[in-house]
Amino acid sequence: LNKKQKEERRMDKTPGGGKVDHDVYIGLVLIAFGIAGIVNAQAFPPAAKRFPMLACGLMIVLSLILVIRGLRRGAAIRKGGGTIARLFPWDTAKYALITFLMTGIYIALVEHVDFFVATVIFVPAMMIFMRVKKKWVIVLSTAGITFFCWFMFVNQLHIRMP
Amino acid sequence: MPEIIANLFTVDVLIALILGVFVGMIIGILPGLGATMAIALMIPMTYGWDPTASLVLLCSIYTTATFGGSMSAILLCTPGTPSSAATAQDGYELTKQGRGLEAMGISTVSSVFGGVVGGVALLLIAPPLAQFALRFSSPEYFFIALFGLTIIGSLAGNDPLKGFLSGALGLLFCCVGMDGNTAYVRYAFGNIRLYSGIAMVPMMIGLFSVSQMMMQAERLVKAGAIEKGQVLNDSTALGTKFLPTFKEFIHLLPLMIRASVLGLLIGILPGAGGDIGSWVGYNEAKRTAKDRSKFGHGALEGVCGSEAANNAVCGGAYIPLLTLGIPGSGAAAVLMGGLTLHGLAPGSTLFTKNANIVYPIIIGYILANLLMAVVGVFACRKVVKVAAIPMNVITPLVLVLAVIGAYAINISMFDVWVMLAFGLLGYIMRKADFPTAPCVLAMILGPMAEKGLHASLQMALKQNIVLFFAGRPLCVVFFLATVASIVIPLVLNRRDRKTKEGPESGAYTAVDD
Numbered sequence: 001l002n003k004k005q006k007e008e009r010r011m012d013k014t015p016g017g018g019k020v021d022h023d024v025y026i027g028l029v030l031i032a033f034g035i036a037g038i039v040n041a042q043a044f045p046p047a048a049k050r051f052p053m054l055a056c057g058l059m060i061v062l063s064l065i066l067v068i069r070g071l072r073r074g075a076a077i078r079k080g081g082g083t084i085a086r087l088f089p090w091d092t093a094k095y096a097l098i099t100f101l102m103t104g105i106y107i108a109l110v111e112h113v114d115f116f117v118a119t120v121i122f123v124p125a126m127m128i129f130m131r132v133k134k135k136w137v138i139v140l141s142t143a144g145i146t147f148f149c150w151f152m153f154v155n156q157l158h159i160r161m162p
Numbered sequence: 163m164p165e166i167i168a169n170l171f172t173v174d175v176l177i178a179l180i181l182g183v184f185v186g187m188i189i190g191i192l193p194g195l196g197a198t199m200a201i202a203l204m205i206p207m208t209y210g211w212d213p214t215a216s217l218v219l220l221c222s223i224y225t226t227a228t229f230g231g232s233m234s235a236i237l238l239c240t241p242g243t244p245s246s247a248a249t250a251q252d253g254y255e256l257t258k259q260g261r262g263l264e265a266m267g268i269s270t271v272s273s274v275f276g277g278v279v280g281g282v283a284l285l286l287i288a289p290p291l292a293q294f295a296l297r298f299s300s301p302e303y304f305f306i307a308l309f310g311l312t313i314i315g316s317l318a319g320n321d322p323l324k325g326f327l328s329g330a331l332g333l334l335f336c337c338v339g340m341d342g343n344t345a346y347v348r349y350a351f352g353n354i355r356l357y358s359g360i361a362m363v364p365m366m367i368g369l370f371s372v373s374q375m376m377m378q379a380e381r382l383v384k385a386g387a388i389e390k391g392q393v394l395n396d397s398t399a400l401g402t403k404f405l406p407t408f409k410e411f412i413h414l415l416p417l418m419i420r421a422s423v424l425g426l427l428i429g430i431l432p433g434a435g436g437d438i439g440s441w442v443g444y445n446e447a448k449r450t451a452k453d454r455s456k457f458g459h460g461a462l463e464g465v466c467g468s469e470a471a472n473n474a475v476c477g478g479a480y481i482p483l484l485t486l487g488i489p490g491s492g493a494a495a496v497l498m499g500g501l502t503l504h505g506l507a508p509g510s511t512l513f514t515k516n517a518n519i520v521y522p523i524i525i526g527y528i529l530a531n532l533l534m535a536v537v538g539v540f541a542c543r544k545v546v547k548v549a550a551i552p553m554n555v556i557t558p559l560v561l562v563l564a565v566i567g568a569y570a571i572n573i574s575m576f577d578v579w580v581m582l583a584f585g586l587l588g589y590i591m592r593k594a595d596f597p598t599a600p601c602v603l604a605m606i607l608g609p610m611a612e613k614g615l616h617a618s619l620q621m622a623l624k625q626n627i628v629l630f631f632a633g634r635p636l637c638v639v640f641f642l643a644t645v646a647s648i649v650i651p652l653v654l655n656r657r658d659r660k661t662k663e664g665p666e667s668g669a670y671t672a673v674d675d
Contacts, residue, residue, distance in 0.1 A: 026594055030327065037334055040349060048346040051612040055333035062327045069323070087593055096376035100586055103372065103561050107582060110565060111575045123558045130382065130554035137555060145559050149566055152192065159570050 021077075022087040023070030027063040034060035102126055115161045119146050169214050170522035178215040179526055182222025183533050187541060189223070190230020190243055192567060197227035197243060197476075197493040205500050213504035217523045220500045222530035224493050225280075225476045229273040229534055232469055233545050236265045238560055240371040244362060245472040247602055248440040250370060252457060252464035259460050263542065267404040268462050269469045270538040271411065272418055276470035277531030279422035280429065280477015285524050288481045288513075298431060300621065301631060304614025305640035306431065307607045310438060312648050314600040324596045332604025335360050342609060343616040355576040362437075362605060364568035364581035369598045371564045372585025375557045377592055382554055404542065406462075417463055418470045421446050425471030429478020437606050439478075441599075443471025458597075477527070484508055484520065 037056035041049040102125065109118035123142040132138055153159045169175070189200040200223045208216035231243030236253030249269065256265035298306075314322075314329040338349045339359030350356040406414065421443035428439040447467025448457045457464050479494040483501075485508070498508065506512060512520050568581035588598050622630035631637045 022594060030331075033334075037349070044348060045344055045346055047616060048341045048344045048348060051608075051615065052334065052337040052348060055330055055337060055608075059327065059330040059334060062323060062330055065323060066327065092380045095379040095382075096589060099376050099379040099557070099561075100372075100582070100589070103565075103585070104582055106561070107565060107575075107578050110569075110578070115566070119562055123562060126558035126561065127555065130379070130557060132552075132554055141555055141559060145562050149562065152188075153566060153570060157570070160573060162569065162575055
C-alpha cells in the first residue's frame with residue numbers, strides 16, 4: 001500500500017463506532033440553549049421578553065423534533081447493523097481546528113501587536129501549514145496582501161488600524 | 163429637457179460617473195465594505211463639488227457596490243456586501259464546478275437589468291409608488307417580515323427542520339443587545355459592546371467565509387492536495403463561457419423581470435434593503451424553477467434572481483427618499499445626508515424647483531448601470547483570475563481580508579472576535595448539515611418582525627390582535643401570501659416525492675458526515 005492508500009484506509013475506519021445520531025446531541029444542546037434563553041428572559045420587562053421567548057420556544061420545539069428524529073434514525077441504523085459516522089473525525093477536523101486556532105492567534109496579535117506585523121507573521125505561517133512549497137509565492141503573497149491592505153484601508157479609506 | 167441634458171453631459175458629471183462605478187465596484191468586492199460605508203466615505207470628498215456630479219457619484223457607488231459584492235460571493239464564497247449573501251449560495255457552487263465565469267456573466271447581466279429597471283421606475287413612477295408605500299404601517303411590516311421568513315423553507319435544502327432551526331437561532335441572535343422598542347438591554351451579559359447587538363457583517367463573514375475556509379482546509383487534506391501542494395482550481399476550470407447566449411437570456415428574462423419588480427417594491431419599503439431583496443429574488447427563482455433540486459448546488463437562476471433583485475432595490479430605495487424624504491435602505495439614509503449637504507430637500511419641490519438637478523441624477527444613475535455592464539465585462543475576466551490561485555494560497559489571504567473586513571465596518575476588534583466565533587459556529591453547522599443562510603435571513607428580518615409586532619400590539623390597544631390584523635386588507639393579503647408560501651412548497655414537494663421516488667423512499671436511509 002502506498003502512502004495515499006494507507007491514509008484512505010485509516011480515514012475509512014474513523015467514521016465507525018457511533019451508536020447515537022449526532023442530531024440528538026445537537027438537539028439537546030439547542031434545547032439547553034433555548035431553556036437558558038427563557039430563564040434569562042424572565043428578568044426582562046414584558047414587552048422586551050415577548051420576542052426572545054417566542055424565538056426560544058420555537059427553538060425548543062424544533063429541537064425536540066430533531067432529537068426524536070435522531071433517536072429514530074439511530075435505532076433504524078442500529079437495527080440494520082450499521083454504525084453512525086462521526087461528525088468530526090479527528091483526521092480531517094484537526095486541520096479545520098488548526099486553521100481556526102491560527103486565525104485566533106492572528107487576531108490576538110492584531111489586537112495586541114500591530115495589524116501589519118501580525119499579517120507578515122500569519123500569512124507565511126498559514127501558507128507553510130497549508131504546504132505551500134514555493135518560497136517566492138509565500139513572499140509575494142505576503143507582500144501583496146500587506147501592501148493591498150495598507151493602500152486600500154489606510155491610504156485610501158483612512159481607516160485607523162488596530 | 164435641453165437644460166437637463168446640458169447638466170448631465172458635463173465633464174464633472176461624466177468623471178463622477180466613471181469614478182463612482184470604479185470605486186463602488188472595488189469597495190463592493192472587498193468583504194465587509196458595503197455601499198453604505200462607501201457612500202459615507204465619499205460624501206466628504208464631494209463638499210466642493212457641483213450637486214449633480216456629487217449625487218451622480220454617490221448614486222453610482224450604491225448600485226455598483228451591490229454588483230461588486232457578487233464577485234467575491236461567487237469566487238470566494240465571501241459576500242462583499244450583505245446583499246450578495248444569497249448570490250453566494252449558488253454562485254460559489256458554480257465556481258467549484260468550473261463555471262465561475264459563467265456565474266459572473268449571469269450576475270453582470272442580471273445586475274445591469276435590475277439596476278436599469280430600478281432606474282427607469284425611479285424616473286417614471288416614483289411619485290405614485292411612493293404614495294402607495296405610505297399605506298404600509300407597522301402591522302403590514304410585521305407580515306412582510308413573516309412572509310420573508312417563510313423563504314427559509316426554500317433555503318433549507320433537503321431538510322426544512324434544520325433550516326427552520328437555523329432560522330430560530332438567527333431570531334435569538336437578533337435579540338442580543340438593546341431592544342428597539344423598550345431600550346432594555348437583552349442577553350448582553352454586562353458586555354457593553356453587545357449593547358448595540360451582534361453586528362451583521364462580521365457575523366456574515368464568519369458564517370460564510372471563515373467557516374468555508376475551515377472546510378477548505380479539510381477538503382484539501384481529503385484530496386491530498388496539501389501534501390502535494392496541488393492546484394485545485396485553475397483558470398481553465400472556471401470555464402471560458404462568460405455572457406449567456408441569446409437563448410439563455412430569453413429563458414432567464416421572465417425571472418429577471420419578476421425579481422427586478424420584487425426588488426423594486428422591496429426597495430420602496432423603508433427599512434427593507436438589498437439584503438432582503440436578494441433573498442426574495444432568490445426565493446422567486448427557486449419557487450418558479452422547473453428543477454428546484456439544483457438550488458444550493460449551482461443554479462444559474464439563483465444567481466440571476468438574487469442579483470436582479472438586489473440591484474433593483476437600489477433604484478426602489480431612491481423613490482421614497484427623493485419623493486418623501488424616507489430612505490428605503492441604510493445606504494439611501496446615508497445618501498440623504500449627501501442630498502441635504504448640497505442643499506436639496508427631498509419632496510415634491512425636488513421634482514419641480516430642482517428638476518434640472520434631480521433628473522440628471524436619475525438619468526446618471528441609469529447610465530451608471532449601463533457603464534457597470536461595460537466595466538463588469540472587463541473586470542469579471544480579470545477578477546476571475548483570483549480563482550486560478552491555488553486554494554492553499556488563497557485561504558490565508560481570504561482570512562486576512564475577513565479580519566480586516568470585520569474590523570473596518572465599525573473599527574472594532576470585538577467584531578473581529580465575533581466573526582471568529584461565528585466562523586466556528588458556521589463550521590459546526592456545515593458539518594451537521596445545518597444551512598447557514600436561514601440564520602442570516604432571520605437576523606435580517608427578526609428586528610423588523612419584532613418592531614412590527616410590538617407596534618401592532620400597541621396600535622390594537624384593547625382590541626383582539628387577530629381582529630385588528632383582519633381589519634387591515636394589506637395584512638390579510640400578506641398573511642395569505644405567507645400561508646401559501648409555506649403550504650404550496652410542502653404540497654409540491656410531497657407530490658414530487660410521490661411521483662419521482664415512489665413509496666419506498668425512506669427518510670432514514672443514509673447517514674454521513
